[in-house]
Amino acid sequence: MKTIANLLLATAATLAFTAAAARAEQITVVSWGGAYTKAQTEAYQKPWMAKTGNSIVSADYNGGLAEVKSQVQSGNVTWDIIDVEPSEAVSGCNDGLFEKLDLTKLPKGADGSDAKADFVPGALLDCAVGTIAYANIFGYDSTKFPGAKPAKLADFFDLKTFPGKRGMKKESKVNLEMALMADGVAAADVYKVLATKEGVERAFKKLESIKSSVVWWEAGAQPPQLLASGEVTMTTAYNGRLFTPMVTEGKPFVIVWDGQQQVFDMWAILKGSKKKDVAMDFISFSTSTQPLADQAKYIPYGPTRKSSAPLVGKFMDGKTDMAPNMPTNPANMGNSLVQSVSFWSEHYDELNERFVSWIGK
């Protein structure tokens, strides 16, 4: 019994020690994990910690606002900053889950331009500051298709010419738009069509045509693994997640840019964060010109500041040019779509219910 008591005392002491250490300005930054978090750590976190002496605890999540909602509603907020997509940024702001941000605190661009003018349209919201634009694309394993190569969005749905399993995100967003575009709807009309009953039917019908061959993924790190393990021959993915193994491990993956859907990733501060000011300081620092340009060294996501674009150079290997791999590269933008925040805030519940029930059958 005595040894157990000693053990308990020791663990209690360790806990107390950890708690004391946490009091020296430490913030928790939550993001999507894998190569993406690594890029953020190298470009934002490490320089900021070196500059301010503060520390950052990194955590991963898979999107959605469930944890945020529970923290804010229970008044027990342990996360400070979260990396969200615009639709979550808007709905979280509406629901009072995020702090309103003082955007005047954002520094001027390196070229002296005013912050408001420096960010691309849509990257500054009441509660969130955009950092990068990524693309939902699809990619394939080139060794699996020795003959003709997939080149168009429609090829993803063509099981005859390009046999094999498909990886898709278990989520209504992205997939429904993708199905419509593959079915011949022009990017500009996608949300108009999807707002009608017939449009929804059309999208589901297209998805239904490959449903039995789909492997559903949930975390951004899964698609490259699915491709690498041979579980699928083609998969949707975030462009940066396929790029990294292609370049660093020489995986035979190919990205198809046709029909890419661009989405911002944004920083938001949880309502009731105890380190609001420190968190805002981190956001200001990380969304300044140089760090945004630096993150592109690690992952091909387009910086949201115009002044960062000219500073984007080569990948960390020192030889791969990043520009052609950016979603924002004009050559990759031929047929592309920007995800509509307003459409999804109205229709997400309805379409997602339909999607969940469809996927479950």
Place this chain on the structure above:
Amino acid sequence: MASFRSSLPVYATTLDVVWHYAFRTICGAILVFLVAPILVIIPLSFNAESFFSFTSGMVSLKPEAYSLKWYRDIFTNGMGAPEAAFGWSWLVDSWRHGQWMLALRNSVVVGVASTLVATALGTLASVGLSRPEMPFRGLIMGLLISPMIVPIIITATGLFFFFSSVGLAQTYLGLILAHALLGTPFVVITVTATLTSFDRSLMRAAANLGASPLRAFFSVQAPLILPGVISGALFAFVTSFDEVVVVLFLAEPDQRTIPRQMWSGLREQVSPTILAVATILVLISLAMLGSLEMLRRRVERLKTETPI
């Protein structure tokens, strides 16, 4: 007589013999089904490549196909400077920043604390439940065992709602209480089981000899039910050590435990590090099983020694 018939009676027909061996083969196959999956991960965890599969090099027993790097990864994953030379500062770095080290710390703290709570409350309740005069015994027993029966997702969801409203969500205390709750049924079951075989006349004898009820409990009853208490505590610890759903719903990232870390490893970043962790966990469960077996033997011995 052929030797393969030696274990059977002489009057056994050929059909009996065939059935006898067929039956043993079937049972053997089922037992293989039970243990083989657990054993197969042990060699896989020494894979030099990042697959969940035996490489051709491993099959032909080439030494370079085997490696300890996934075991190293358990310590280095998340470290600030994993390449630094091994030494005191390396160990401190690993202990402070290593993701698995953090998970290990959390698992041990939550596991030990919840086991203590569950064992204390559970043992006390079992002593009460096994008294013949206990009122509403069935009903109360049913309630106390129900955390084991109610699907974990329902318990976790309910705890999430309730703990959020009282400020216990995302705290160590909340996790410890939740795990203690899940552990108590095991303590109650094992301790009441030892108590049913306990001869209550011993307590009366102690009372006749002038012992106070408390003294009688500690000097007579406690030593006899101790094996049951210890095995109940082991069950409670394993329950906490293996629990992931409540952690998913209630814990913040800093509080992730080993199973929670494995969970995200299986869902997101599949790497053989999980196999290395799994191998270590299998060894731990073997040790637990061994100590439980020893306890059981002790109980058997005590039982046979009690003069009736």
Place this chain on the structure above:
Amino acid sequence: MTAVELGTEGLERRLARAERRGKLRAFLLVAPLLAFVLLSFAMPILTLVRQAAYNTLVSANLPETTALIADWKVDAPVPEPLCEALVREMHAAKEVDPAIPSRIATFVNRERAGSLSRVKQVANADIKAPYCAGLAALHDDWAQPDIWRALKIVAPSFSPRFFLQALDFRLQADGSIRSQDSNEALHLMLFRRTLLVAAGVTLACALLGFPVAYLLAHVSLRVSNMLLIIVLLPFWTSLLVRTTAWIALLQQNGVVNDTLVALHIIGEKGRLEMMYNMFATLVVMTHVLLPFMILPLFSVMKGINPNFTRAALSLGATPSTAFWKVYFPQTIPGLGAGCLLVFILAVGYYITPALVGGQSGQLISNIIAFHMQKTLNWPLAAAIGTILLAGVLLLYWLYSRLVGIDKMKLG
């Protein structure tokens, strides 16, 4: 005589008091755990049930609107006082907390898609009397009954609508119930699938567990102790470890497929799909739950007197008759206990289907987690959970009647 009477009465009273004291003492020993379980288990479960049926978001923030809309007939024109109350109370709610109007809007939007910004607008727009016309001017939707009907559905504090939704029905504004469009119905199918999987796993466990338990009960003590360790090892091994092991075995590039390819039983192209589907769910769940079948069977079989079977044989019964007519009936208590326990545990399974089930192997627990974590439709998750809970408690009651809770054994 009086003295004797008094004496016995006193004795009776004293006995009664001693008995009461004994009861109290026993109860006091149980009390701490009982209080703990009530607080940290019964309360959370009640919170869950409450969450499914009771919500005051609309009725507390828009009390007058709630009262007025309850009286409104769904086919009648919307009365002016209702419009006025809605406008006034939405503005007032916004003053209290700017997030409330959009939370209410989210609620209405779940009943009628496309209502989110319509409802939010009301709190922001400057609307003057006549209010109904003002709302209609804000957006034509307010001149239509649909959005009002949706509001009428979500307004009451007590509502069965989430329970109905959990069973694939929809509550209508006029109080009637319609069944969900077939392309949105999901839960009944999942309940059915969960029951089928639980039954399948129970059957598989019974078929695999029976011979092993029989073997354990009919070998020498030394051998049975050794074999028991093999049975108990999986029982004591982390569930996640076992699941990891099965992924390593069954995946496309896994041990089983690799072996089959190496033995030329299947070709490189013909690798079997054994992971992330129903098959994987069944195999892994059977593996995990098998010890729960073997242990109660073994403890019953140990107690069966072998002389009965011997007697049957010596009376001329064939071995199979002796087994089915004499031995097997005596194992029914163990078999029943094992089956019930496995079934109860299988019905609530979450981790295994989530990790290895892919899409076709998802069970009812997984959709609860999904609504909790992804769609944030917590009341719906709570309603499905409550229904599942009711089912499990029924089975548990059956178990306690048929088997007895104190018969539950662990190794």
